[in-house]
Amino acid sequence: GIGNGLPLGAVVTTPEIASVMAQKIQFNTYGGNPVCSAGGHAVLK
Incomplete structure (x- = not known):
């Protein structure tokens, strides 16, 4: 996921x-x- 196992979320709108x-x-x-x-940030690079 976006956090690579860390608790992280996103809202896209x-x-x-x-x-x-x-x-x-x-x-x-x-x-x-x-x-x-x-x-x-590292995951999305």
Whole structure:
């Protein structure tokens, strides 16, 4: 998966849908994790 075994997820949408979602809900998984972010970055390279 995107995190290569690390807990990581993604949301893919259009700008129109994202602008509506930003007004209604908040996405936050403990403010981000640098280790998981680095793992996801390495997977996507």
